[in-house]
Amino acid sequence: MSATVFPAPRPVLADIAGSKAKFPIRRIFCVGRNYHAHAAEMGVRVDKSTQEPFYFLKDASAYVPSGSTIDYPPQTANYHHEMEFVAAIGQAGFEVPEAEAESLIYGYACGLDMSRRDLQFKAREKGHPWDLGKNFEQSAVLSPIVRKQDCGTIHEGAIELRVNGQTVQQSDLKRMIWQLPEIIAHLSRFYHLQAGDLIYTGTPEDVGAVKSGDVLEGSIAGVGNIKLSIR
Ligand code: MN
Numbered sequence: 001m002s003a004t005v006f007p008a009p010r011p012v013l014a015d016i017a018g019s020k021a022k023f024p025i026r027r028i029f030c031v032g033r034n035y036h037a038h039a040a041e042m043g044v045r046v047d048k049s050t051q052e053p054f055y056f057l058k059d060a061s062a063y064v065p066s067g068s069t070i071d072y073p074p075q076t077a078n079y080h081h082e083m084e085f086v087a088a089i090g091q092a093g094f095e096v097p098e099a100e101a102e103s104l105i106y107g108y109a110c111g112l113d114m115s116r117r118d119l120q121f122k123a124r125e126k127g128h129p130w131d132l133g134k135n136f137e138q139s140a141v142l143s144p145i146v147r148k149q150d151c152g153t154i155h156e157g158a159i160e161l162r163v164n165g166q167t168v169q170q171s172d173l174k175r176m177i178w179q180l181p182e183i184i185a186h187l188s189r190f191y192h193l194q195a196g197d198l199i200y201t202g203t204p205e206d207v208g209a210v211k212s213g214d215v216l217e218g219s220i221a222g223v224g225n226i227k228l229s230i231r
Pocket of ligand 1: 030031032082084113200202203
């Protein structure tokens with residue numbers, strides 16, 4: 001094996017509920033505006049008959065396991081929570097028909113797509129990429145992945161986030177504009193999906209700012225719980 005000039009990055013490994021084995025994270029895809037009420041609070045309307053879903057990515061290195069305490073991130077004064085349903089891909093697929101899309105799913109998790117909203121909006125206004133607002137260190141929080149073989153296929157269920165014990169986000173997965181099979185079919189036209197890819201499926205409404213000292217606790221029915229503390 002060739003020497004490397006500095007230590008090669010270690011694989012990023014997510015926990016799996018009820019298993020000692022780890023899930024190596026490859027890419028993190030995120031769906032934008034996948035609930036009408038959230039699109040509306042962002043000042044945008046989504047018409048599914050004329051629009052397609054859109055995506056941004058986060059580096060695998062942005063992964064933070066549930067239960068972590070993280071620092072308030074730099075260069076923002078409007079650091080937001082987005083509670084999301086996440087699919088973990090366990091099998092490769094390209095141009096996957098919608099009817100077969102669910103066979104790619106290894107499992108599900110709760111996710112927090114932590115966002116520097118001020119930087120995201122600044123980029124949006126200028127037509128710039130969203131990376132500074134979305135793809136930064138410790139911005140992809142993830143609960144242990146529950147295997148589909150254990151929980152079955154999930155299409156609906158309550159999704160909720162509490163900040164310091166107060167419920168701030170509350171919806172149901174059935175309100176997603178594009179459901180997982182549609183997302184996987186669409187995304188796989190543009191990328192060769194691979195085992196290890198994660199898909200954050202978008203946040204419901206009532207995103208909001210968090211501050212130092214806050215404790216975030218989320219849950220999705222049939223999937224599990226997620227917790228994050230801000231130092
Ligand atoms: Mn999001």
